[in-house]
Every structure is written in structure tokens, then in C-alpha cells.
Amino acid sequence: MRGAAFSLLRRKGERAQVTQVELFFDLIFVFAVTQVSEFLRAHMSVLGGFQGAILFASMWWSWVYTSWVTNWIDPEHRPVKLLMLGLMFCALLLAASIPEAFGTRGIGFAIGLTVMSLGRSAFMLWALKQHDFGNYRNFQRIFAWLAAGSVLWLAGSVVDEQQRLWAWLVALLIDLLGPANGFYVPGLGRSTTNDWRVDARHMAERCAAFVLIALGESITVIGASFSELRWGDATFAAVVSALFAAFCLWWIYFNDAAERTAYAFAHARDVGKIARAGYTYAHGLLIAAIIMMAAGDAFLLDEPTEFARVGQSVLLLGGPAAFLVGNGVFRRLLHPRFPASHVWGLGGVGLLAVLSPYCTLLVMGGGVALVLVLVIVVSNLLVMRA
Template identity: 25%
Template sequence: MHDRTDITYNQDVSNRAAGSWLRPMVARSGTEPHRAATPLELLFDLCFVVAVALAGMSLHHAVSEDHIGDGTVSYLLVFFAIWWAWMNFTWFASAYDTDDVPYRVATLVQMAGVLVVAAGVPRAFDDRDFVVVTLGYGIIRLALAGLWLRAAHSDDAGRTTALRFAVGITTCWAGWIVLLVLSESVYLLGFLLMVAAELSVPVWAERAHATTWHPRHIAERYGLFTIIVLGETILAATAAVQAGLDAEHAYAASDGLTALAVSALFVVFSMWWLYFDHPAHRFLSGTNRNAFLWGYGHYLIFSSAAAVGAGLAVAVDYATHRAHIGSGIAGGAVTVPVAVYLLSVWLLHVRPHRRGTRYDAGFPVTAGAVLAATATPWPFALPLTAVATTALVVACHISPQWINHYEQQQPGRG
């Protein structure tokens, strides 16, 4: 991924603004100053969030109808297609964004592909029919393979890497097509094998020549997508509360809905705070291994963040007597994804900074407390989750001062 050797990107900014329709697709510098997300990338993210929202909505309905196992599996499978397609283009764009006409058209084609994926999400959940999702995924991936071929043509230093990406993406796409004709009994195993193949392509390709992605740009892109996913979580919770207020038993449950809504805000605000409290670009400036772990690990962050929104909607359904589940499942629909989110942020954003054992321990302890809240009587699981996550935010800001004060009081210190 990241080549620490500075490769000069000789591109005149004024000429870039003037808008040439075709530019050589040469590698950009990983140390380029003032690199930021482009309007095209932001539009790209918004298209992907449509698919994320539909996946979360489908998970919500599956859990509320007590189809927990099938719904969770379908959610994880669909979310992999969404996340992997988004991630691959994000890293490619960081290294090779030319912002010319063919590049923009290829990006717009990928946006069309993700909308096809989004259209196929309900079928994937209801009928385990992944044909539409697979076709949309193929549109995205083949458009990206075309961009890699452009890079191979223009960038002599990165030609082997670019060709490996193009070959790997195309080969994996053929594998997904074969997967469609397999029986349902072996589909999950085949899917896992294809996931392993997809994840191995960047590792194999980058061994030839590391691409010159930009650490700050990548950190910003991931941060922006996190914000959008959290925004969808708030939207899902708000829509669920609104629907709950219109339900038959809404008056009797109005106090509970208020508590759920307030707790949901505290949980989501805490999730945002904890993610952005630790800058990622410094960690990304290290080795390729760090970059792979950080980039791949965000599957857990993104999927759990989106699942929190689905869980909040499930909790509202239960409070208004519209869910066919018990109180433990209603609470767990929120506590489990929140705990996964906390542990993922801890592993990817906190531990790399090596803030000390006392500081680091707060995240797994809080995740354990959130999971334990699942066993509490309804409706205490969500308020307790809000208290725990908010307390973690407070502790993350107070504990460094306490630790410094404690160490200064020790003999031989200060």
C-alpha cells in the first residue's frame, strides 16, 4: 500500500483546475501537501451509504421477526460486498486520482453498481438470493479493474502492482459468478473462500511495488465514512421512534420511547467521540502491515456501527409491542454491536498509540459492561449502555491527568 519513499507527483494545480479531459494516470505522492477528500469521493460515499442503510433496515426487520441467525448472516455477507468495494476504490483513489473525464466516468459507473447492490439487498435477506447483489458488485469491481489497467499503462514503476490488481479483481469476479450456481448448502463455505481470495489480492499485488497512498487522505476518507454511517444510525433510530409513536400502543410506551431516544443519542455521540479522539494518520505512516490491519479491521467498525442503528430500531419495535422477540434479544440487538464497535476502535485506534495499560483497559472493560447489560430487565439495557459509553468518553479525558499525577507522586519521579 504505502511506499515510504517520496515519489514526486508533478502535476500543476492550475492546470488541474483548468480541466484536461485525459491525464496520464501516474502515482501521486504519499506526502503531497493539503491532500483532502474530493467532492466526487463524497458523492461516492453517499451512494454506498444507501446500500448500508438498506442492509441495516433489512437486519432490523429480520431481528424483529425473530429471524436472527439468517438475518445476521445475510447482513455480514452483504456488508462485505459493500465495504470491500468501497475500500478498494478508496485506496486506489488515494494513489491514482487523476480527476479527468475517464476517471470520473469510471467512478460514476461504480456508483451505479452500488445502487444495483442496494436494490438487491432485500432479496438477499428475504430469499437468500444474491444474484442482484453479485451483479452490482461485478459492475463496481470491473470498473475498478479498468482503472488499474489505466494505471498499468501510465505508471512504469507500479505496472506490475496494477496488473496484479486488475488480474486479481477479474479472477475473483469470475469466482463470484461460479458461486451463484452452487447449492445453498455450500454457498456459505464458498463465500468464505471467496472472501479469503479477495483479501489476498492487495497483499499479493503490493508485494511487487507499494502504492503511494496518502496517510492523511486515507484517515480522512475512513473518518468521513464513519460519520456517514453514524448518521444513518441516528436516522434509523429517529425513523423507528417516529413509527413507534404512530403505533397502537405508543401512548403506553411513550415514556420508554423517550428514554430510548435519549439513550440512543448518548450512545451514538460517544461512538463518534471515541473514534475521532485518536488520529489515525500517524499510525498509518508506519509499515504496510499496520495499514492492512487498520484498513481490513474497519469492516468491524463500519458493520457494527450500522448494526447499532438496526438494533435501536429493534428496541423501539419491542417497546411498542411490534417485535416477536424477548427482552434479552431486544437489548442484545444494541449491546452486542456497541461492544463490537468499542473493541474494534480499541484495537485499531487506541492500542497503536500505546497510551498505557490503565488507559487502554477502559475499552474492553466497558465493552464487557455493555454486554452484561444485556441480561438486565427491560428497558435498562440501552440506558446502561449509554451510561457506560459516556463514562468511557469522560474517563478517556480524565485518566491521562490522573495517570500523570499518580506517576509524579511516585518515589524517584517528577
């Protein structure tokens, strides 16, 4: 395979700016996030939650891999713009298949995912071959791992639901474990995090943008439900608590963590290690948490005075708990310790979990909002004392 005649890489020494085509690409994932949230609401069972987790993780992995790629190659070049357009079509097929991914649209989901993964990696091999041998060798390893997973994604799409679940679970584990193992391939060796020269500010901005996408899904759920429901005291109270909880998530991430952590990330000794652990893995948990809360908000707004069922409690309480864990791990990677404010918040969520059988959805939603306020207050008090 001949490489690109001219370099498509970003210029060394210049900050990698987030481009318009990257933001345009993200619009597809607004739809994908909505699809995952609706899947969770429609499949309120242990099996449904397991399936939803697989669908979400594969979607997130497709997006984050693309963000790594655009950290290295310049989207202002026409071939890269065309790549992004092609990836958007694949992402649309993937997202549109999510509601029936474990039914009649499994093949569509698998094709969208595998073409996106292998097409993106093949493009990088072409773009890097004559211009960055170290990263070229890295993408040879990445392609091998993704190809192994793709066989199982495609094979799983043509078998029955139970077999598909296990085939896709193994495929997902292959995809997720690749970076943690340095994409080790016999004969090609493994990558180290020091090999992954990352523009920290670009990676931080891209992941922050996806957090906004997920929070946008929360706002969409709140607004759409509020406009369709019969208005009353309980409805207004539910809307206030759901919107306030979403605002608290924004505050905890953007006001208390994102900028300071991005600065520390940019000045870290091993930027590649932080990019892998904090922005690839930990941010996935953050996004999953916000999607869970959005799904729970839909039940909160529809039935505020009803007592919470187990599945609804898992969404309403599991979401903030996962967010606090994910954000705490993210901050711990660049700061001395896991934030004490998040420990207090997890304790508050635990107390709500104990009381949940006796709570209406409205009481539980209000409790979640108060716990998140507690996290913000404790965090700011600790900052003032420091």
C-alpha cells in the same frame, strides 16, 4: 492493452485532497448501509447474522478499494469522474439487491460487485501502465485475486441458498486475504506495504467520512422511528439513550482518536502497513459495529419496555463491543498500547451481557449509553494524568 496517453495520477508532493466526486460517490453507500441494517433486523437468526456479515463485508470492501484507487488517481480528471459514475451504478445495483441477495436477487448482487471490482482494477491497469510500473504490477496481482473471487461470486449467485452461502464465503475470504498476502501471484511475486505509497491524510479523511455515513444511519433510524411512534415516557427515554449512545460513538472516534491517529499515521515509518491494517481492516469492524447498533436501536425504540430477546441483545451489546475492539485495535497500531478506557468499556458491556436476560430493552440501551460515557470519562482522565 495500451495505457493512458497522459497521466491520471495525483501529482507527487501534493496532498491528495478529498474531492466532491468522491463525496458524491459515498452517497450510494448511505443507501447500502441502510440496506444492511434493515437486512439484519429482518433476519434475526444465526444464519441471518452470518449472511448479513458477508453482505456487509463485500460492500465495505468495494468502498475501501475505491478509496485506495482515488488515493492514487486524481478524480478531477474527466476519465476518473466517468469511472466513479460507472462505479456508482454498480454500487446501486449491489445495494438494491441486498434484501434478497440470498434469494431472487443474488445475480444482481454478484454482477454489481464483480463489475465494480474488475472494472475498477482494469481502469487502474490502463491508467498506470505508462506512468507507474510498480503500481501497475501491483494491480496485475490485484486483478488476478479479484478475478478468482469473482468467479465464485457469480457461480454462487445461480445456485441454491445453502450452496450460495458457502461459495460467497470462500469468495469473500479470497478478497479479504489478498492484501494480507501481498496479492501473491505465481510469476508476479507479491507486493510489500512499502510499495503502497499512500497519502495518509486522504485515506484518514475518506475512512472518517464513512464512519459519519454509518453514524448517519443511526440518526436516521432514531429520527424515523421517533416520528412514527406514539410518544410517551418510555419512547422519549429510548430516544435519549439511543441518541446519546450515537453521540458517544462520535466522541470516542472523532474527539479522542481520529485526528491524533491521523497525524501519527501520516508520520509512520510504514504508511502502507497502517493503511492496510488500520484503515482497511480495523475500520471495517468499526462500521459493522455502528450498523449493528443502528439495527438494535430500531428494536429499542419499537419495544422499549419489552425484555430483550437473544438476537436483540447481540445487536445492542455486540455493536458497542465490536466498536471498542475495532477502535482500540486502530489506535493500538499507532500508539504504545490498547487503550485502557476501552478495556473498561468492554468490561461494562460484559456485565450488561450477564444481566441482559433480566433487562428490558430500555434498561439495556441506557446501560450501553452509560458504558460509553465511562469510556469517554476514563479516556479523558488518563489524558489529564499523562
